[in-house]
Amino acid sequence: MTAPLRTETEAGVRSIVLTRAEEYNTITPQLRDALRGAIDDADADPDVRVILLRAEGPAFCAGYGLDWSTEMQAAEAASDRVWDSVADQRMLSTFVDVYLKLWYAAKPTIAAVQGWCIAGGTDMVLCADIVVAAENAVFGYPPARVWGTPTTAMWVYRLGFERAKRYLLTGDEIPARTAADIGLILECVPDDELLGHATALARRMARLPGNQLEMLKLLCNQTAENMGLASSRTLGTFFDGVARHTQEGRDFVRRAGEVGIRQAVRERDDPFGDYGSRTSPTAPRRS
Template sequence: MEDYRTLTYEVDGRVARITFDRPEHGNAITADTPVELADAVERADTDRRVHVILLSGRGKGFCGGYDLGLFAEGDMGASGEAGTSVLDATVQLENHDPNRTWDPMVDYQMMSRFNRGYASLLHANKPTVAKLHGFAVAGGTDIALHCDQIVVADDVRIGYPPTRAWGVPATGLWAHRLGDQRAKRLLLTGDLITGKQAVEWGLAIESHPAEELDARTEALVQRIAAMPQNQLIMVKLALNSALLAQGVATSGMVSTVFDGISRHTAEGYGFAQRAVEAGFREAVRERDEPFGDAKPS
């Protein structure tokens, strides 16, 4: 087994289990995450033993979004020689300097590569199931929404608060998964919904008490795994054709561009500056305070 920095991978019978494994950081996303996720998905997709891929998170929640603390410290975990790759922290930090000219395509090149890693879940031949507990917010939703089935704990919190300042969901999947009205209800406010609401709104397929989530998800995964592998692939390809015809790729491209723009508005620069001065937790608390759902810094 290859060692990963952000997740673990194992095959158990007909199930490939990919588990985000940075619990001390809320499984926050680093530059390694999309690369490792895509690699693990490809391993499962080409493994003749595997019928279904289960994605989950270790610790208190599924995924808390991007590790903005790393960005602030100038260490995004990127590979390559500093200054030569659009994934290098130095390149991105310079491109986010308000005293320099912003190059939107440098921003796009970086974020689009994150999206490609997440999209491996959608484009995998075999079905993918996400199990969400605790929290699945911001970039964590970018990942989860690419899965074919989403099973949630009743009390999980799901949403994209960065739309309040400094972010647009770069993968552009919300309207495709929820429809126009409900997607706008969440993204025009940055509000979160519970697992129960996610099922009511069609974002998730099942919701269960937290203590039952593992067992109930396992029951679903094993039912899928009992199907012939070729049938699973054919069904997913057929149904994905309808989703892709809706323009998922175009939505992702447009949303990625606007995600970059959102970090280069007056409000975006203001949020980033406040994060440098007081830390990201305090900047987020101040951002959320007017909405009545701020957490202590």
């Protein structure tokens, strides 16, 4: 099995690199566990001042791996027990808590994004302090249409009320240039400049004393905490479980079992004409 990530350290910057390129770096329990350890190790290393999250391949992260997640829900539906919301919240929190390590790490975190960064991929990446994207990047939360809500609830804090509602109430895709213009991410750069640009920014930050970086990050993040971020993400995580167990959510899982995940997702997104609905049948699976 291919390792889900690798790490590198240079000039005070710890790079955490997602390595499941052929699977579009979709989220699995194995990736969750590896990412937890990698962020903790970087945050504890006195030689590291900045953490840079990036990915190999054509996509940064195309969401959760729908093969294992829909199979898990289908098995749950076949059991004699009704849906246990508390157990669901506990299970999903094992993922959410890892994404939030990017937010709560004492050290600054930067994400460099190319290609798809959608659904669960946005739950992860929007927890980074700064997001830089290539022009070919695409953001969005298509499960808003059925089967999910943003668990880490970072959309309003980055976009404000109306823009967050505009994109969550449609699930529409957001090209990188638009994402930068509306403030979802910091900036958009040419594809071939992404790695160099993000690395240079991380190294520039790493020139500051570590204690200065940690104080300034905490000062900025505390504003969102005071606005109620903790309660927002608790509700987002709970509602994600609810959305997967509405009649429409259960119908989506049933349909996926009948025709396959790829076709079920196409049927959800084709009326909107975005994401993989405009691409070839080899487009990534995404939650």
